[in-house]
Amino acid sequence: xxxxxxxxxxxxxxxxxxxxxxxxxxxxxxxxxxxxxxxxxxxxxxxxxxxxxxxxxxxxxxxxxxxxxxxxxxxxxxxxxxxxxxxxxxxxxxxxxxxxxxxxxxxxxxxxxxxxxxxxxxxxxxxxxxxxxxxxxxxxxxxxxxxxxxxxxxxxxxxxxxxxxxxxxxxxxxxxxxxxxxxxxxxxxxxxxxxxxxxxxxxxxxxxxxxxxxxxxxxxxxxxxxxxxxxxxxxxxxxxxxxxxxxxxxxxxxxxxxxxxxxxxxxxxxxxxxxxxxxxxxxx
Numbered sequence: 001x002x003x004x005x006x007x008x009x010x011x012x013x014x015x016x017x018x019x020x021x022x023x024x025x026x027x028x029x030x031x032x033x034x035x036x037x038x039x040x041x042x043x044x045x046x047x048x049x050x051x052x053x054x055x056x057x058x059x060x061x062x063x064x065x066x067x068x069x070x071x072x073x074x075x076x077x078x079x080x081x082x083x084x085x086x087x088x089x090x091x092x093x094x095x096x097x098x099x100x101x102x103x104x105x106x107x108x109x110x111x112x113x114x115x116x117x118x119x120x121x122x123x124x125x126x127x128x129x130x131x132x133x134x135x136x137x138x139x140x141x142x143x144x145x146x147x148x149x150x151x152x153x154x155x156x157x158x159x160x161x162x163x164x165x166x167x168x169x170x171x172x173x174x175x176x177x178x179x180x181x182x183x184x185x186x187x188x189x190x191x192x193x194x195x196x197x198x199x200x201x202x203x204x205x206x207x208x209x210x211x212x213x214x215x216x217x218x219x220x221x222x223x224x225x226x227x228x229x230x231x232x233x234x235x236x237x238x239x240x241x242x243x244x245x246x247x248x249x250x251x252x253x254x255x256x257x258x259x260x261x262x263x264x265x266x267x268x269x270x271x272x273x274x275x276x277x278x279x280x281x282x283x284x
Contacts, residue, residue, distance in 0.1 A: 007247050008268060012057070012204050013157035013178035016085045016126060020243055021268050022057035023050040023261070024208065024252035029068040032097025036068060042256065047076035049258045051084065053265050059181075059206065059252045061089035061131055062112050062119075063100065070119040078121045087127030087179070087206075088116045089161060091134065091142070104134025106145035113149050129159035129181060133167060140174050147175040159204070165197045179204035179250075185212040186223065186238050189284045199246045210251040211238045211264075222283060226276050232266070239267030241280045 011017050028043045030036055037043045050058070060069045070088060077084065090112035092100045109130075116125060128146050133139060149155045159179030160171050171177050180198055182191040184207035191207075198205040218224065223234045230237065235253070242251045253264040272280070 018057035022252040023055045024254035025060040025069045027254040029065040034097035044076040057085045059087045063092040066094045074121045085126045089129040089131035091131035102132040102134040104137040104142040109145040127157045128155040143174045181206040187212045205248050206250045211235050236267040240270040
């Protein structure tokens with residue numbers, strides 16, 4: 001497979017053209033995605049560097065901090081570059097570091113969208129994603145809240161996160177869904193059926209935790225072997241594999257470091273051979 005067959009951009013919702021390697025802002029807050037980062041100025045610099053290096057899709061959530069991630073993005077980039085697309089999420093509440101509780105009541109979701117508009121300093125959110133389905137609230141009520149705000153011009157596109165194929169189909173019956181964000185990477189492919197469905201339907205698939213840091217970075221991993229042959233890093237290989245796996249995949253690697261950011265973005269220049277892809281496919 002060559003770069004010629006791996007498109008470098010994707011039309012999110014059919015009208016927002018973004019480079020397929022974005023930036024995920026979950027790591028900007030403190031430990032456990034809770035509170036302020038140890039070095040806020042450094043967090044601001046990373047976000048600025050992402051855009052300077054060509055990133056035009058940033059993914060965040062109201063619950064990252066909470067609020068901290070959205071506020072850092074606004075501090076770093078507002079007034080925003082014309083082509084920048086920011087996706088955020090609502091539907092998970094926070095009770096402490098590493099604690100996440102779904103709440104999908106329509107009044108709550110609408111309040112959170114209003115707060116995201118304020119914290120991001122925008123009049124309309126490009127991509128509003130339901131962070132988790134709340135099993136205690138009808139899905140139609142949860143997505144209906146976003147659909148109403150879309151009708152009011154406060155939301156441009158709607159996405160969902162951590163859903164099954166059945167849930168994604170059900171969501172599409174309620175309103176137009178342009179993206180799905182599920183856990184997916186070289187070592188975890190439980191969402192393969194969701195990716196296959198999204199690919200067939202032209203829906204953006206945003207894999208969170210795209211690099212599966214840790215296992216892949218080990219010097220003796222099969223990924224490291226492929227990386228060595230290509231003069232690349234394991235992280236770059238993991239991201240290049242995602243980019244070549246499906247044209248609808250929009251990886252959003254996150255980092256607190258400009259150095260790692262630059263390394264991750266280098267994956268867009270990497271081409272994996274059919275043999276490389278087969279070796280990596282065999283890992284799961």
